[in-house]
Amino acid sequence: MGIVQRQGLRNTVISYVGLGIGFVNTTLVLPRLLAPAQLGLLSVLVSLATIGQLVSALGFTNTTMRYFPYFRNRETGHAGYLPLLLGVPLLMFGVVATVLWLGRPLVLRLYAHDAGLLAPHYGAMLALMLCILLYGLLDAYTKSLFYSSFSSFLTDVLQRLLIVGAALLYGNGYLSFDGFVLAYLGSYATIAVLLLGYLGAIGELHLRPTRAVLRVRPVGELVRFGGFALLGNVSGTLLVTIDSLMLGSHSFANAGIYSIALNISTALAIPFRALYKTAHPLIAEYWKESATDKMLDFYRRTTRLTTALGAYLALGIGLNLPFIYGLIHKPAFTAGTVAVLLLLVGRLTDGITGVNGIIVVTSPRYRYDLLFNLGLSGLIIGLNILLIPRLGLNGAALSNALALVSINLARTWFVWRSFGWQPFDRRILYILGLAAGAGAAAWALPDMPNIWLTLLLRGGVLTLLYGGGLLLTGWVPEVSAAWAGVRQRLRGA
Template sequence: MGIVRRQGLRNTFISYVGLGIGFVNTTLVLPRLLVPAQLGLISVLVSLATMGALVSALGFTNTTLRYFPYFRNREAGHSGYLPLLLGLPLALFGVVAGVLWLGRPLALRWYAHDAALLGPHYGAMLGLALCILLYNLLEAYTKSLFHTSFSSFLTDILQRLLIVGSALLYGTGYLSFDGFVLAYLGSYAAIAALLLGYLASIGELHLRPTRAVLRVRPMGELVRFGGFALLGNISGTLLVTIDSLMLGSHSFADAGIYGIALNISTALAVPFRALYKTAHPLIAEYWKEGATDKMLDFYRRTTRLNTALGSYLALGIGLNLPFIYALIHRPAYAAGTVAVLLLLAGRLTDGISGVNGLIVVTSPRYRYDLLFNAGLASLIIGLNYLLIPRLGLTGAALSNALALASINLARTWFVWHSYGWQPFDRRIAYILLLAGGAAAVAWALPPFASIWLTLLLRGGVLTLLYGVGLLATGLVPEVSQLARKLGVGKP
């Protein structure tokens, strides 16, 4: 747990600084300066670009996390792995970009209600896809080198600052909306270029191809794993993109409101993502070493920690949604309140289930993850097809929550059935009950005329009751240990 704790804490700190910037961006800048339809356009462009980058990557981000331990040898330039990692996906991107461009008339027909807004910016989507592809490949490489903090800084802090700056330039009239879209694209290009420069600065930019890369592991094995990972990743990407894509076909405005709701709920996923950045390559190492005892212990610890922190964050956000939407000063966005609550429920389920997905996808039985992901993709599309026409953006959020709960239940069962590992004990239930009780007391408090006082009262009561409860019961040993280091609680 040592390297995970150090990297995880560092990533969590960076992520929460970025979360503060993102909160300002989401609630105080973009919704005030852009109408819902404009935000919906950005959401659709990013979703289309993300899907294009995903297909082009050919699953090599996962392949890197799974197989890089076999190539790791700094003196030998890691056997020329980086040129392989970049070469095949970038070559495939040329084909994908051509298909996307030829499909432009179909895309404009699908988004007929807002085609006049999408059409002029369709080309920017292709540039966005290229930048996302390059960054994702380089990030997978840096993760495998256990250098995760700088990439966290780039995405969680720097990119958000660049977007905030671009939005302010648009709001003050220095940029047109077309210029803002190009600046938004530029933020993705900037972090990709900086990550490339970072690898050069630490001496890990090994770009010379070598034949040795073909001898470490059979190329067919890498491509087959990448193919399975690609099919699996599609469902995960659909989970965060299909809602915007399908909502956008009805209205870019709904997609924009839903995008804000999704961003608000993202705060809950920050600690999970910070942990998983380091957990993925570490679990791959555990499989390589056959360290099943360490893996089971890690599985249980992360589940317990995610439950404790995730419950607190989900309830804290839910209790203070009126405050968050009041800061936006555009009543139209408050239509996403129910969507936020549903999205929080889905993300909390995902966090509580621990690292089951990482265990499956890095295990010898990784092929089975394809079945779960194929079912997830079908479920997402099917539920959206049924619920969006009836419930609009609330239907999209409900589909998202149900899909997350379903896939995590299936994966948890699979890990238990295959390896006899399951991360739950009665402490998980006690943590949830404690969090729910603290939130019920906070919610029962009468609101003040000032939204700031209401925020402080409810947030303070939730924090006090929940924190004291965790320390008094010792349900989460890691929390108690941290408290003792800070001079709080029993020695």
Template structure:
């Protein structure tokens, strides 16, 4: 097995373990140990620091992956690539830091109702952003070196486990909240430290500057590509984090804590779509290379149908058992996010079902339109949050996400049809949606039992039996039939 296969397998395992750990951590562990406003503060600090670091990076994280092959030469320390990769973003960090410090009155004005909680940590964001920036650059360097599984483990598993430990220490009274926040920030410094030690261990910590680095690729080319990447990265970051920041600014940190917990509960829906996209990306790129639009259109339809089957099942499973899920948290105040969970899941379901359209665009000759779509989605998301959060609270933020996701996916689907005459929908999709509605209704009609756990088990059993049975009877999704046949041939008693 080659290095790419090994790294790919490790990354896949780490990704799913990390996703599951992150879900359990953020949806259950932290809400049990921290108050909503405390969770809201930590999420706000992280989101501000992440945006801060992204702007300061000047897109050089993407530059590191895209252009490193031109510099690769271990004997010469890769022509001084690492000092260049770190150096220009450090200049950017200095500029952004000056703007952040000068803009303190403006930022604090947005959170004036939470000044007592936010003010003590305003300057700590500088350190948090610095460590976030350093880690992201070192991560891109290691990915270019084909050592991506190490950083994936550090961030997706190591940091989350340590966060749980810190939360338990705080919950048991061994740390004050102030100490918890500082220790939480220190985790980002720890990530940088272990990454540097790993680079030293594998002999790739080349920090000596080399003038030859400017002769390998023109600086103008690197900066230009970085600018394009910055716009793309920032639009994606705004899409994923602006709702959290705006909830904190327009309501309070307690609402942010409730909202982010709801958002993480809804992320369970993302798991099958991420798995599907990992397969879809290289396949679509290969189809474009071969100009095989017929096979691409067939894959587009099959991926959409399979995504609908899996997405509807998970959405119903979560939605029907929200009482049980919030009961595990054990704090009634978090249950205020139940409607937000449903709206966010609807947005993720629509995005997941039609999500291959974005991959088709980004791998196509018209890939630059993907940036236009992302920027449009960012603008729509900000505007809808501004309009809907004041009258509707966190429900408005979730509704804004749903509407924005729906609008942009309609636009992307239309673009793929208009440009390449491909669309993913068929009568089978309507049949799957009808089956999902019937199965959901059957499970919803299950009476509530004295035990929430038994209610969850019974509803899940009815949902699974009805949904799976109808899919098999109607052959709405041939992949389900094939899976059932393989399972029977392997486990059926002869």
């Protein structure tokens, strides 16, 4: 796990710096400066652009993670893989963008209640789709080269700083709202250009097409895998976009409140994403080398680690929601409290079940993941149709949580049935029991006169009981090793 630990540590540090910036962005800046309906518009624009780029990519991001090990050869420019990676999706983008532009009247009719807010920014949505597509393709290529920390910096730190800066300019009257939307788009364009420049700086920007790329692996195999990956990715994309789109069709304001709840719950996923960025290409290498023992060991260790981190963060966020919403100073956003708790359940389950999805999608049996994902897509849409009209934004959150729990249980079962691997042992139950006890103790504490004191008291008790319990028991060796490293550095200082 050497390269995973190095890149994972960098990604985690960057991600938590970004988490701090994102917290300021989503709780202190955007909700204070923008109305819920304006935030809802942004979430709808991003959701539409994300679905459009998914279709345009044709699954090539997953194809890259799965097959790039066969092309990797720096001396030959990786057989000209990058031009293939960019060329086909960009051609498809032209088709998708044309269809969306011609379908503009239909889209505006779906959002008739706020069409006046959406219509002026429809073109910006198409440009946003192009930027997200380019960045996603370049990011997959960069990850496959085992350089994932710079892309983490771009998305988790720089882009958020750019959005904060644009919001402050809007709040102080230097930008109109239309100008802010363009600046928001510019943040996506900036990170795509910078990632392209980074690849050039490290000598990996091989843009010259070669025929050799057609001989490394059969093109038909790449296209078929991409097609399966595209259909499989639909469910993951719907999981983070369909809620905003369907809520937005009822009310942009509800979509805006939900977007803040979703952003708050995203803090729980930070350590998982940091790990998975490096885990994906590594697991692909394990499959290539038939290193099943290494893969099973990695599966168990990462599951144990993500369970420990996930439980701590879920409790920390849930216990301090009054503090978080208190910083926004807009009572309308507190309507998302229950939604946050429901979303945390789904994200915690995602962490506890570990890297099962990556194992399936990179395995020889990757086609079966399509069945799970298509079923999940239907479940997400069906639950939203059923629950959003009855429960509003809480219905969207409940649908999201049920979908995450369902897909992870299904994938965990499939990995166990197909390969005989399951990542759980008694220590997982011990960790969850310890987390429940520490959380109950922190929750039982009385509120202090000041919300900051309440935060420090509950957070301190939770950290002391839970962190101390993990160190004393040694249930998570990675936590003990990290603490030993910190102590050694402190002594050296």
